[in-house]
Amino acid sequence: MDKDKIDKKDHILDVAERVFADLGFDGASTRAISGEAGVNMAMLNYYFGSKEGLFLAIFERKIASFRTLLQNIGNDDTISSWDKLEKCIDNYVDRIIVNNCFQKLINREITMTKRWDLTDKIVGILMVNVNEIKKIIEEGVSTAAFAKDIDIPLVVATIFGTKNFIVSQLQLSSLILAHDIRDEKFMEEDLKPRVKTYMKRLLKAYLVNEHDNSK
Amino acid sequence: MDKDKIDKKDHILDVAERVFADLGFDGASTRAISGEAGVNMAMLNYYFGSKEGLFLAIFERKIASFRTLLQNIGNDDTISSWDKLEKCIDNYVDRIIVNNCFQKLINREITMTKRWDLTDKIVGILMVNVNEIKKIIEEGVSTAAFAKDIDIPLVVATIFGTKNFIVSQLQLSSLILAHDIRDEKFMEEDLKPRVKTYMKRLLKAYLVNEHDNSK
DNA sequence: TTTGATTAATCAATCGTTTGATTAATTTTG
DNA sequence: CAAAATTAATCAAACGATTGATTAATCAAA
Incomplete structure (x- = not known):
């Protein structure tokens, strides 16, 4: 059948x-x-x-749905730039912590110099999602919701870098967090809201225009 | 000879x-x-x-020197917690951007479930350095230089995650930064000071106790 | 000459892939 | 509807290539 x-x-x-x-x-x-x-x-x-075909099939199955989700957030004209960013954070944290093995897969293969064609394909797919985040931050700067002297590309690096570190280097972050990160219950009930809260506070402190970053 | x-x-x-x-x-x-x-x-x-022996030899050659550097910063009683953190950031950025292929090597192999013994060894070596950073932040909290309600483990995740992302995902960060990141001159003259400035501002905005993080 | 360094040749094991054959399902034909 | 023809799915076996490692022979230096 x-x-x-x-x-x-x-x-x-x-x-x-x-x-x-x-x-x-x-x-x-x-x-x-x-x-x-x-x-x-x-x-x-x-x-x-081929083996590579199988590898790519795994990607194509996963990425598409999340991309439209991000785009819907970005194109929503009824909420502020900051609220958009918060929504992105919430969705990202929810997503990556659940199926983190997929994230590990990406993070490992993307650092390969071997198989340029494959890496290029992966990067191309990812960049669409990255650019959605970038667009939201740029919008926040142009509407003066965010400080004008922020380093947008590096903010993006922090968002993706922090999440990658937590899910991708499980052994290391387990030690840092003093918890077994393979513990589903801890991940869901403790870590998830904790990462959300942290990311929002961290970014708000840097992005939002209530104090001068230039000093 | x-x-x-x-x-x-x-x-x-x-x-x-x-x-x-x-x-x-x-x-x-x-x-x-x-x-x-x-x-x-x-x-x-x-x-x-063996191949694994060669792999481990690469690590042991590299890690030791940087560890003592970090420990010297941490044990210096003449400067504030924040200045210590700034020193760590400066040294980290200098180091990782120059020989980033070593960082890539670590980041990839540490995410492997295969070869637990090898991964454990790497994690063990790295944790010493991670704990040095952690100690400095904890000291800052206890002396009220940093806000008391910060999430220390996740700050560590941001520090290491951001740097890992930049050097480890070269293709992706090249696109985000709109520069060829293999360009030595750009890395040295532009990116290096830029990352230093960014990391300090980002962390200061979150860590330093001049506004209430709890809201 | 003796010891340690270096080499080419070779090992069994495993890799991703392909093959030819067999079975199951579907379609076409009478 | 039933028989024949065609297609799709699955399998064990084997392919050539490559892997990490080892051997035995050669070389260089003391």
């Missing part, structure tokens, strides 16, 4: 996403992926053409 | 560091490393026992 085929492909993508995240692109063998997914090795090539 | 041997080992470590950073642990073959270093493949095992 067609339904079963889609389900099976989706199942493979689910498994492959986790295995890639754990072991990296090179480290994850097609045998390991097919083995864990309970399918024959040849099915990966049959469905996705 | 003994001198020549040490030079050769160092040369291998230099090359291996770059190749590992570019291609990852799995992606970097011993043939590629020995080939680029201009030595026979067997010399890697002869000198470092």
Whole structure:
């Protein structure tokens, strides 16, 4: 049946996403992926053409939905720039903490000099989302909601860098936070609201035009 | 000669560091490393026992010196907590932007679930440095130089996350900064002071106790 | 000559991919 | 509807290439 085929492909993508995240692109063998997914090795090539095709399929499945979400926030004319940014933060934190293995996957492969074509594709997909954030901050500056002398690209680097660090370097952030970050309950009930609150305060202190940053 | 041997080992470590950073642990073959270093493949095992041994040797060569630098800053009783933090930022930015391929190397391998023993070793080494920063911030809070309701672990995540993002995701940050980040001159003359200024303003706005963070 | 450094050749293991065959499902034809 | 033809899905086996590591022979220096 067609339904079963889609389900099976989706199942493979689910498994492959986790295995890639754990072991990296090179480290994850097609045998390991097919083995864990309970399918024959040849099915990966049959469905996705190649290992790289499987890798890209994982991305394309994930990114699109979040992009439209960001765009909806950005295009909403009824709320202020700061409220838009808050909404972005909330959505990002919700998203990345839940399926963090996908984030790890991106962060690892994007630093590769090998496989330029693949990296370029990933960067291209990500930049669309990055630019949505950037646009919101720029809007805030032009409407004088944010200070005019802020460093927008580096603010973006802080937003993405902080979230990447927390989810991507699990062992390190576990030690820093003094919690086992694989503890689902802690992640959901404690860390999630905590990161949201922190990011908002941090950015508000720097961005919002209530004191002079230039000194 | 003994001198020549040490030079050769160092040369291998230099090359291996770059190749590992570019291609990852799995992606970097011993043939590629020995080939680029201009030595026979067997010399890697002869000198470092194994590929993993070579990998660890790269770390041990690098980390120690910076650790003592951080500790010297932390133990200096003649300057304020904020000045200590500024010094740390300056030193970090100077260091990571120059040899960023080492940072990439760490950031990639630390996210691996594979090779727990190796990751643990790396994390252990890094945590010493992380704790130095943490100690300085804690000192600032206890002396009321910093606001008491700040989230220290997440501040650490921002410091390391932002720097990691800039150097580790070169392609992405090149696009965000609208500059080719491999341009040495831009990195040295523009980006370096810019990141320093930004990090200080960002952290000061959040940390220093001149407005109430709790609202 | 003896010891340590260096080499080319080779090892078993594993890699991603391809193959040819077999089964299941679908479509076409009579 | 039923038989035949076609397509899709799945499999075990094997491919050539590459991996990290080791061997035994050679070289250089003391």
